[in-house]
Amino acid sequence: MNKFKSLIRYTSKYKFRYLIGITFLLLIDLIQLIPPKLIGYLTDLLSKGNATKAHLIKYISLIVLISFSMAIGRYIWRIYIFGSARLVEFDMRNKLFQHLQKLSQNFYNQHKTGDLMALATNDLNAVRMTLGQGIIMITDAIVLTITTLSIMLSINVKLTLISLIPLPFVALVATKFGKIIHNKFLKVQESFSKLTDIVQENFSGIRIIKSFVQEEKEYIKFTKENQHNYETNMELVKIWGMFFPLVEFIASLSFVFLTGVGGTYVIYGYISLGDFIAFNMYIGTLVWPMMAFGWVINIIQRGLASLERIENILHQKPDVFDNDVKDLKYLNGDISIKNLTFKYPDTESPALENINLTVKEGQTLGIIGKTGSGKSTLVNLLLRLYNVNDNTIFIGGIDINRIPLKILRESIGFVPQDSFLFSTTITENINLPLEQLDMAEIIESTKAADIYDNILNFKDGFDTIVGERGVTLSGGQKQRISIARTLIKNPKILIFDDCLSAVDAKTEVNILSNLKNIMKEKTSIIISHRISAVKDADLIVVLDDGKIVEMGLHSQLIEMNGIYKSIFDKQQIEEKIQSEEV
Incomplete structure (x- = not known):
């Protein structure tokens, strides 16, 4: 009936x-x-x-x-x-x-x-x-x-x-x-x-x-x-x-x-x-x-x-939704995480445990850790793709659960490691966050992402069709177009989730150099396996099995002679070998 x-x-x-x-x-x-x-x-x-x-x-x-x-x-x-x-x-x-x-x-x-x-x-x-x-x-x-x-x-x-x-x-x-x-x-x-x-x-x-x-x-x-x-x-x-x-x-x-x-x-x-x-x-x-x-x-x-x-x-209800939210039009970039512990649904062990962090607007946070250490989980929680307990994550001094989802996600620019592109032109992919086409902004963002010259070398330039999931582009090109797409959004918080993994060290240096002026006015979070991507951050944390095991500046972490120093030494040797081969 x-x-x-x-x-x-x-x-x-x-x-x-x-x-x-x-x-x-x-x-x-x-x-x-x-x-x-x-x-x-x-x-x-x-x-x-x-x-x-x-x-x-x-x-x-x-x-x-x-x-x-x-x-x-x-x-x-x-x-x-x-x-x-x-x-x-x-x-x-x-x-x-x-x-x-x-x-x-x-x-x-x-x-x-x-x-x-x-x-x-x-x-x-x-x-x-x-x-x-x-x-x-x-x-x-x-x-x-x-x-x-x-x-x-x-x-x-x-x-x-x-x-x-x-x-x-x-x-x-x-x-x-x-x-x-x-x-x-x-x-x-x-x-x-x-x-x-x-x-x-x-x-x-x-x-x-x-x-x-x-x-x-x-x-x-x-x-x-x-x-x-x-x-x-x-x-x-x-x-x-x-x-x-x-x-x-x-x-x-x-x-x-x-x-x-x-x-x-x-x-x-x-x-x-x-x-x-x-x-x-x-x-x-x-x-x-x-x-x-x-x-x-x-x-x-x-x-x-x-x-x-x-x-x-x-009849399925979303797990994440607005509930008792504040009437906000603007959100600054201060991030504070207090005693955060999180488990994915239907799992026994926590993906993150007792995380405590504070990042002020304009500062850069670097996150290092092996695969499965909880780096991407932390990003998912900042985007509120999953629910967290009250009074554990604060953005702009406001409990993340009291921030309207639209305002929260409009305030965050996220570049994932797996760069998804739609099967349309480069222009339309980059312009995705904007209502109106702004070619000047698109060009500026591609220059900052160090992809502008590559695009000009394509036969159709910015009108190049990238194919399904960007299949016609290299991994590094897809990542840089994703970065450009995020920059054009001009958010208060920038999150780069190992999004430079497919580019060479020289290109990585160029991109980070281009981003320095942009990142001065924003809160930035850089997740990477490379020390070179995070060494200039205002705060670096090392995650292992969902816990923060080391925290500090690059120089301080080197002196600790722990996991961070071990990763740094290994990568120094790899870079030396590569330079000798060249």
Whole structure:
């Protein structure tokens, strides 16, 4: 019942459109029952020799007029019923997309992208079919069946009952085949999904495939899955191919009964020849509603099941949301972290433990640590991608939980290690944070990120299409474009999460030198594996297993002769070896 309430809720906005569409559908269902009667009357006139030219013109004109009216009416109900179903689908897709954007990071950690894509395509399509084709089938099945049977019974009760014997089997076959076809169709979708995944993965990783000379292996893998996709589709085609001839065969039995019994009735004068012909046409009219009875159950079941899956997602609440926030328009860059301990959902050990830090606006914080030490976790918490306890993180002297998410994230510029670029131009990628295109700002930010000269060397310059996830660019170029995109935002806080890992040491020096003047007015956090990236920071912390194990200036940490000094010595040796090789 709740599912039907949900359907009503989504369609209520378009109830008048549906009302118009169903009204015209009912009219057409009734009007299409008139031509068999007219043809029956005309046949009787012709058989008795009473037909005149005027009769022919009259009945032919009426039939043409009715056919034209049916064509117009069918166009109208299709526009209003199918159109309304499309509008509901449009609204639901917008609502789903908007809701998915609001959900927290943890939701995406637990749900596959492919499953969410299936909701926005296959499941929404199933709901649309219920609200479009399903409504038409229900209406036709009920109205056409009742009205057609009423007319046939008025002609001859016994003949009607005899002629209808095979038709319930049409509904039974449609129901049984409908379930089989539905299951086969799901397998086809699943097979196509796997095939699409393989293709997408190959195109995304084409450079890896070529570098490891795996083209033939991947082709064999694709061919195998493509063969499975072909076989799955052929199974569906065979069922479809069997279904319609079987329905036609069962329906033809009604015509066989009608021809035998009805023909006898005509000979003995129980019914007229015109009634016999009309009877034949009404039997043909009944085949569709009998099929509709079987189909509509499967369509509605599938639509309601899909609606339930969509509703489950729509009922998901974001873990991170504004609650009792302050009315802020501006946020300064002071950062204070007090006794912060954090565990990811469904994990036992803390990712960060007893973190205490203070960074003033205009200062730079350097963070060093091995992989898995908690560096990126700290950044995720500053961006509030996950919830933290009250009174643990303060920005601008305000508890992070009291800061509106929009203001918080607008105030932070974040450059991740995995630089994601959209498959559009370099200009549009860099200009992403701005409402209006500002080429002067774009050029300035690319110069600061030391990518300007590289862009000018491209054939299309700033209009270069970077491809999916920036596939046409090198790792270092993607990182520098990401830096430019963050700088153009002009935030109060800059966070660089190991975003210089793909550039050489010389380029790194150039970028850090360019950023010095910009970083003077901002709070900056540089996370890196390289000592050279953080050695000039106002404060450097060393993280290990989620804890701060060392803290101080570069010179102080060297004197401690601990983890930081060990990393520094190792990197000095590596740099010396590299310089000797050159």
